[in-house]
């Protein structure tokens with residue numbers, strides 16, 4: 001009998017270790033922070049057998065509520081309920097909230113009933129979520145996500161542990177230990193994802209600054225690059241490109257005109273029309289750009305070289321420098337070219353006044369199957385609402401613009 005019990009217990013432990021290993025592998029391969037956090041919560045829910053969970057990430061002296069899953073609300077409201085019911089927000093870290101207490105002390109709180117917290121305790125349960133959603137939180141574990149250097153990166157909260165009959169019970173010590181292992185693995189993965197994001201942000205910033213330096217001297221260049229990069233990403237997303245390709249394009253697009261560094265100022269800033277020979281020289285910025293960027297092992301620079309070379313090619317073969325036609329033009333070149341043309345049409349340049357927005361949109365629509373493929377124009381039109389918003393936001397004064405990075409948008413924001 002004892003043997004049988006021991007065997008069963010051994011098997012249970014083996015299964016838990018295997019689950020933890022799988023979680024570790026899954027987490028370490030996900031570098032997108034928001035997706036990673038979603039995975040941590042769902043893995044923790046499964047392992048702890050509980051109804052709900054959420055993660056807060058520390059951002060200086062604030063906690064940002066990042067992701068949440070709640071099986072009861074999911075059953076009640078259906079798939080996609082998270083976006084509707086969980087509003088992302090930030091709040092200052094203070095010890096009177098459970099998550100704030102855990103973030104500032106680094107202690108784990110394992111609470112049997114959040115409505116029965118002893119008045120001597122520094123922290124309280126805030127019941128806004130329960131009242132708003134007609135939900136009852138009872139048992140809770142709030143655990144710090146600590147990296148190996150013991151820095152608290154955030155807080156994992158699990159709610160309402162369930163027994164086999166689905167009744168809410170407190171989280172026992174074994175479950176707490178299991179969740180502890182997931183938290184440690186999650187913290188390492190989160191730290192890596194945050195570092196990767198910081199490097200990417202710095203990389204993109206460097207690219208933008210160098211690209212501005214190459215075209216320089218024109219105040220609007222940096223805004224043009226930000227806008228046309230955002231349009232390119234929107235079009236690529238609507239074309240169904242993979243996240244990896246979209247990422248490459250995001251870094252490559254701002255470098256499209258880097259070859260202008262080789263064009264004399266007298267041509268680059270000439271108001272009015274260029275002579276034929278000046279125009280021939282101007283066209284060479286595509287080739288100069290490709291030459292500057294080619295020959296690298298970096299996927300980003302390879303993509304950038306393609307973009308620089310092909311962003312003035314046109315679907316009907318009327319573009320330059322090679323007069324490529326249709327799908328001879330690499331897709332990155334096609335996407336950047338529509339984004340670049342639209343922004344150039346709608347903006348004021350040294351050689352022209354701005355077109356009004358609706359005229360610019362009509363012009364793009366009219367170029368379907370002429371300058372641009374019908375798929376590209378359709379993907380552009382599909383994203384029009386977002387594109388117009390980006391354009392209009394950049395026309396506002398800097399004081400009216402949204403902050404550079406908002407808590408509810410994990411990616412680098414251009415506007």
Ligand SMILES: [Fe+2]
Pocket residue numbers: 256257285311312
């Ligand atoms: Fe160009």
Ligand SMILES: [Fe+2]
Pocket residue numbers: 224228256257340
């Ligand atoms: Fe451009």
